[in-house]
Amino acid sequence: MTIKEIQEEIVDEFSMFDDWMQRYEYIIELGKNLPLIADQYKIEENLIKGCQSKVWVHAEEKNGSVVFTADSDAILTKGIIAILVRAFSNQSPKAILDADTDFIDAIGLKEHLSPTRANGLVSMIKQIKMYALAFQAKA
Template identity: 65%
Template sequence: MTINEIQEQIIEDFSYYEDWMEKYEHIISLGKELPLIEEQYKTEENLIKGCQSRVWLHADYKDGIVYFTADSDAIITKGLVGLMISVLSGQSPKDIANADIYFIDKIGLKSHLSPTRSNGLLAMLKQMKMYAVALNAVHPS
């Protein structure tokens, strides 16, 4: 699936929930399905700067595709990074770097997060795109 197809699926999934308590429960459940980062990657370098909670993000590159793993010490934040990974993991560095991430606004997430969580979400996206840009420079497609 392309990044945009995945975003459309997420928008559709969130449309089934009527209120934000249900949407938050869905986000938390996504965090429980998150591909967990290996302990060896829970390092200071892999901590996302700009997140209030501790969020570790690691990128693996294999056969032209980027695979992200992550973890967080906060359940909502873990779900948010899980959402980002579901959209961007398994894509090429070029596609990740050029992706227009619009699902955050479409599902109303930005307006329902506290300013610190919203900043953290943007920091996650920025970090994932930075990994992709760096990998694309080393392995141009």
């Protein structure tokens, strides 16, 4: 699936919920199902700067695609990074760099987060794009 198709799938899933309490519960559920990052990658250099809670993102290149793993010490933040990992993992660096993040606004996520969490979300996206840029430069 393309990033756009995955993002549309996420938007469709969020549209099934009537209110934000249900959406928060869904985000938390997504976080619980996030494949865990290996402990060896829970290191300072994989921490996202600008996040209130601790968020680790690790990326590696496999067969021309960038594969992300992540974790957070905060349950809601873990759900947010789970959404981003789902949208961007197993895609080419170019596809990640070219992808927009309009789906975040389409599900209303940014407007329903505290300012510090919204900044953290922006920092997570920025880091994902930086990893893609690094892998593209290596290619």
